[in-house]
Amino acid sequence: MERSEIIIGGDTAGIEWRVPVFRFRGRDSAAPSVYIQAALHANELPGTALLHFLLERLRTAEAEGAIRGDITVVPQANPIGLAQYHFGEMEGRFDLGSRTNFNRDFPLVALAGRDTLLEKLESRSAADRLKRMLLHTALGADLVLDLHCDDESLQYAYIDDAFWPEAADLASTLDMEAVFLSDGESTAFEEAVGHAFKHQGGDKLKTVPGRLAITVELRGRRDVYPDMARRDADGLWAFLAGRGIVTDPAHKAKPYAGPAVPLDNIEMVKAPEPGTVLFHRGIGDEVKAGDLLATLIVRPGEAGGTLAVTAGHDGLIATRCSARHARRGDDLMKIACREATRRDRKPGTLED
Structure with missing residues (x-):
C-alpha cells in the first residue's frame, strides 16, 4: 500500500x-x-x-x-x-x-x-x-x-x-x-x-x-x-x-x-407552512396516495392549529428529515413512487 x-x-x-x-x-x-x-x-x-x-x-x-x-x-x-x-x-x-x-x-x-x-x-x-x-x-x-x-x-x-x-x-x-x-x-x-x-x-x-x-x-x-x-x-x-x-x-x-426509479418519480414532500413536525410514517414504509405522513403544529395551542401532510402518490418512503421543526418549503421526505410525480422538474439534483 x-x-x-x-x-x-x-x-x-x-x-x-x-x-x-x-x-x-x-x-x-x-x-x-x-x-x-x-x-x-x-x-x-x-x-x-x-x-x-x-x-x-x-x-x-x-x-x-x-x-x-x-x-x-x-x-x-x-x-x-x-x-x-x-x-x-x-x-x-x-x-x-x-x-x-x-x-x-x-x-x-x-x-x-x-x-x-x-x-x-x-x-x-x-x-x-x-x-x-x-x-x-x-x-x-x-x-x-x-x-x-x-x-x-x-x-x-x-x-x-x-x-x-x-x-x-x-x-x-x-x-x-x-x-x-x-x-x-x-x-x-x-x-x-x-x-x-x-x-x-x-x-x-x-x-x-x-x-x-x-x-x-x-x-x-x-x-x-x-x-x-x-x-x-x-x-x-x-x-x-x-x-x-x-x-x-x-x-x-x-x-x-x-426498485429503480427515475428522479421524475421521486415525490419531494415539503412543509406547506412552518411548524413542529409530528411524523406518522417512517423510512421504509410503503404508503398510498392520501395516507397521512405528518402533522404540522402550525399554531400551537389553538383550535384547528394543525395541518395534515399527506402522500400524493403510492410509493416507498426513502428518506425523512431529522429536524422536528420545519420552515415553509423545507423537505420532509422523499418517496420513491411507481409513476412520475411531476412534469416540470428541471434536470439535475433533487436538493441543493
Missing part, C-alpha cells in the same frame, strides 16, 4: 489542508481500477467508517496477493469542511467561505481534458483546488464511488441512466433498498465523473460499459456504528470481488431485487 497526501494551501496565511490517499497496485493490468472516496460532505461519516474497515481488509488482501486491479481510497475527502464549525456544530455540506455546496460546481470536462483540471491551480480558491484535484484523481480509474449519506434514510444510490443496469451488482452487494436513476445533468462530483466518461471523443455516449460513477447514500448521518460499517465494508468487498478487482473464491453474485 502506498500512502500519499493531496496538499491544499489555504486561502489565508499559515493554513494548509492535507487529504490522505491510499493506493493498492493490482497485479493484473487487465483488471478494472477503482476510486472510492467518502465524506465529501464532511459531516456525512458512514462512508469514512466503512472505508476504515475496508482498508483493513485490503491490507490483508495485499499481503495475500489477492488484489488484481488498482484501488485508490480517500476515506476523508474534505478537510476544509471538516474544520468548519458554526456555533459548535460542523457545517460539512456548505463551504462557509463561499456558501457553495462542497458537492457542486465540479468542472465538466471530457475525459481527454483530465489534465486541464490542474491548470492555474495557484489562482483558484482552496475549495476549488480540492474539487479539481479529487476529480483529477478519480478520472484515472474505471469505476468511481462517492460515499455519502442522507438525513434519516434507507440505503440507496443515485445512478446515471448510462450506468444502469450494469451497476445493479453494487446495489445488490450493498443491500440497497432503492436506486434513483439520475439524468447526469448536474455539477456534483459523481455526475462530473460521469460527464467525462460519456464524453470520450465524438458524440455523447448513452452507455459506458466497464465504467461507473455512483453516489452511494449509506443510510442516515447518525448511522455510524462498528457492526454496520463492517457489514457495508463486506458489501463493498463483494462488489470488488464480483468485478475482478480482488480475488475471493467464496464470492457469490446475487441479483438486485429493489
Whole structure:
C-alpha cells in the first residue's frame, strides 16, 4: 500500500489542508481500477467508517496477493469542511467561505481534458483546488464511488441512466433498498465523473460499459456504528470481488431485487407552512396516495392549529428529515413512487 497526501494551501496565511490517499497496485493490468472516496460532505461519516474497515481488509488482501486491479481510497475527502464549525456544530455540506455546496460546481470536462483540471491551480480558491484535484484523481480509474449519506434514510444510490443496469451488482452487494436513476445533468462530483466518461471523443455516449460513477447514500448521518460499517465494508468487498478487482473464491453474485426509479418519480414532500413536525410514517414504509405522513403544529395551542401532510402518490418512503421543526418549503421526505410525480422538474439534483 502506498500512502500519499493531496496538499491544499489555504486561502489565508499559515493554513494548509492535507487529504490522505491510499493506493493498492493490482497485479493484473487487465483488471478494472477503482476510486472510492467518502465524506465529501464532511459531516456525512458512514462512508469514512466503512472505508476504515475496508482498508483493513485490503491490507490483508495485499499481503495475500489477492488484489488484481488498482484501488485508490480517500476515506476523508474534505478537510476544509471538516474544520468548519458554526456555533459548535460542523457545517460539512456548505463551504462557509463561499456558501457553495462542497458537492457542486465540479468542472465538466471530457475525459481527454483530465489534465486541464490542474491548470492555474495557484489562482483558484482552496475549495476549488480540492474539487479539481479529487476529480483529477478519480478520472484515472474505471469505476468511481462517492460515499455519502442522507438525513434519516434507507440505503440507496443515485445512478446515471448510462450506468444502469450494469451497476445493479453494487446495489445488490450493498443491500440497497432503492436506486434513483439520475439524468447526469448536474455539477456534483459523481455526475462530473460521469460527464467525462460519456464524453470520450465524438458524440455523447448513452452507455459506458466497464465504467461507473455512483453516489452511494449509506443510510442516515447518525448511522455510524462498528457492526454496520463492517457489514457495508463486506458489501463493498463483494462488489470488488464480483468485478475482478480482488480475488475471493467464496464470492457469490446475487441479483438486485429493489426498485429503480427515475428522479421524475421521486415525490419531494415539503412543509406547506412552518411548524413542529409530528411524523406518522417512517423510512421504509410503503404508503398510498392520501395516507397521512405528518402533522404540522402550525399554531400551537389553538383550535384547528394543525395541518395534515399527506402522500400524493403510492410509493416507498426513502428518506425523512431529522429536524422536528420545519420552515415553509423545507423537505420532509422523499418517496420513491411507481409513476412520475411531476412534469416540470428541471434536470439535475433533487436538493441543493
